[in-house]
Amino acid sequence: MQTPVHLVWLRHDLRVYDNQALYTACSAAAHDKGIVLALFIATPQSWNAHQMAPLRQDLLRRRVQAMQTELAALNIPLLAVEGSDYASCEPLIAALLPLGVKALYAQVEYELREQRRDQQVSILLAQQGVAAHWFDRLCIMPPGSIRTQQGEIYKVFTPFKRNWLQRLASDGIQCYPKPALQPEHSLLLPALPPMQAPDQSSGHWPVSEAEILTRMRNFCQQRVSAYQQERDFPAIAGTSQLSPYLAIGGVSAQQCVARLQLEANEAMWQEKSGAAVWLSELIWRDFYKHILVAFPHLIKHRAFQAETDLIRWPNEQARFAAWCRGETGYPIVDAAMRQLNQTGWMHNRLRMITASFLVKDLHIDWRWGEQYFMSKLLDGDFAANNGGWQWAASTGTDAAPYFRIFNPVTQSERFDPNGDFIRQFVPELSAKTGKDLHWPHRLVTPKGYVKPIVDHNEARKQTLALFAAVKGKAAEAVDA
Ligand SMILES: Cc1cc2nc3c(=O)[nH]c(=O)nc-3n(C[C@H](O)[C@H](O)[C@H](O)COP(=O)(O)OP(=O)(O)OC[C@H]3O[C@@H](n4cnc5c(N)ncnc54)[C@H](O)[C@@H]3O)c2cc1C
Incomplete structure (x- = not known):
């Protein structure tokens, strides 16, 4: 009789510890003396269709390679295959079934195309009599599990968070241990196209699980403990910089909370402590994913506040191009965009400033910025990115009110007071200090630097008019 094979299809859960799919497959294999086989399918065509940044694709491939070594130490082969688009997954999985695959284990994904892909695979498995086990561990609390007393989905963060924290206090957090060493096996794997080697463009970011966990x-x-004081200053490494790993599942949000509880359990429950504020950010991550699952029209790039889709954004190409290049004449915006272009990462405060600037100073549809961020970000994540953009554009759930318009100069003075961050990315201004650095155009624009492409006060008035024109037109918008 063929030895049963338990197939773990890894996607955005690229870790050995706290991997429910992997752990469950290993437990099942221990039960029926089966073999665990892990699979990863690279799908660059679908990744590109999602605007997934080349850096993020590279990080994925590098992490898969590292995981091959980590799993090999447990006698678990990880077959990394090069597919094309999501449609290629079904025939590739079909090619593995004759090995004696008894069951498939995988973590769910929430976006539409991913769900369609998984439905196709589920049909194939059902036809072949292979069991499919799907696990929902992308969020700490599964989507739909945090609801109002009336059973509705929260559209506002603060009550969502309150309820979420109560759930944490009552249920605690569960993490799955590293699976046990598997018996040696002699599984002969079919010759499928091997995953292409990474180009190492993300090489600055370590990818071994040990380094990520450290x-x-x-x-x-x-x-x-200093997070609350330091998190808003881009010149300080005051945040965790874990987002690229959370995005590919190199570490889970559950592991972050479990570790936080271990290191700072008391502080975590004290509202303004660094630990509590950091936990809040992880709750924002859950919040946006819950919203996405409950309101799937967001995946189709519709605004949450329907009437704002009626705004006629002027969308001037030249302005957009200047923003992308980091040549707007507003130093904090330019430094931030250059940070994104050069490193694939951007500090949260700067994401808010640049997003607000694109929409409310340059009058460009937030969707242009959302896509640009996605095409560059190492931590690109649909729910967080869409949520962040709709928050900044005042089109989303619990968004900034539309009349709240960031002033890029005062934001710069507050959050980069010494100009260290600006000087790092805008060398044209390296000789400037004090207020001159935040607004270098007082007398004459310094040589080599660009003149401001818009006047903030004028732009602000236009933004208010653009929103005023559509406010109260929700009914029309819904019909549109
Ligand atoms: C316009 C805009 C676009 C954004 N796009 C993304 C994106 O594509 N991917 C992404 O992971 N985050 C995105 N964010 C949220 C946030 O900026 C990043 O998560 C954060 O800067 C990552 O740095 P960190 O890991 O040091 O965060 P920390 O401050 O250490 O926070 C810990 C973790 O909490 C989560 N988190 C923090 N803030 C938020 C938030 N506002 N919303 C959702 N989750 C959050 C992230 O997973 C982060 O790694 C965006 C924010 C804005 C305003």
Whole structure:
């Protein structure tokens, strides 16, 4: 009789620890003396269709390679295959079934095309009599599990968070251990196209699980207490910089909370402590994913506040191009965009400033910025990115009110007071200090630097008019 094979299809859960699909497959294999086989399918055509940044694709491939070594130490082969688009997954999985695959284990994904892909695979498995086990561990609390007393989905963060924290206090957090060493096996794998080697463009970011977990542990042990004071200053490494790993599942949000509890359990429950504020950010991550699952029209790039889709954004190409290049004449915006272009990462405060600037100063549809961010970000995540953009554009759930318009100069003075961050990315202004650095155009624009492409006060008035023109037109918008 063929030895049963338990197939773990890894996607955005690229970790050995706290991997429910992997752990469950190993437990099942221990029960029926089966073999665990892990699978990863690279789908660059679908990734590109989602505007997934080349850096993020590279990080995925590098992490898969590292995981091959980590799983090999447990006698679990990880077959990394090069597919094309999501449609290629079904025949690739079909090619593995004759090995004696008894069951498939995978973590769910929430976006529409991913769900369609998984439905196709589920049909194939059902036809072949192979069991499918799907696990929902992308969020700490599964989507739909945090509801109002009337059973509705929260559209506002603060009550969502309150309820979420009550759930944490009552249920606690569960993480799955590293699976046990598997018996040696002699599984002969079919010849499928091997995953292409990464280009190492993300090489600056370590990818071994040990290094990722050390980064997370060090942050919780040493830096989280100062998070509240430091998190808004881009010149300081005051945040965890775990987002690229959370996005590909190199670490889980559950592991972050479990570690936080271990290192700062008391502080975590004290509202303004660094630990509590950091936990809040992880809750925002859950919040946006819950919203996405409950309101799938967001995946189709519709605004949450329907009437705002009626705004006629002027969408001037030249302005957009200047924003993308980091040549707007507003130093904090330019430094931030150059940070994104050069490193694939951008500090949260700067994401808010640049997003607000694109929409409310340059009058460009937030969807242009959302896509641009996605095409560059190492941590690109649909729910967080869409949520962040709709928040900044005042079109989303619990968004900034439309009349709240960031002033890029005062934001710069407050959050980069010494100009260290600006000087790092805008060398044209390296000789400037004090207020001149935040607004270098007082007398004459310094040589080599660009003149401001818009006047903030004028732009502000136009923004208010654009919103005023559509406010109260929700009914029309819904019909549109
Ligand atoms: C316009 C805009 C676009 C954004 N796009 C993304 C994106 O594509 N991917 C992404 O992970 N985050 C996005 N964010 C949220 C946030 O900016 C990043 O998560 C954060 O800067 C990552 O740095 P960190 O890991 O040091 O965060 P920390 O401050 O250490 O926070 C810990 C973790 O909490 C989560 N988190 C923090 N803030 C938020 C938030 N506002 N919304 C949702 N989750 C959050 C992230 O997973 C983060 O790694 C966006 C924010 C804005 C305003």
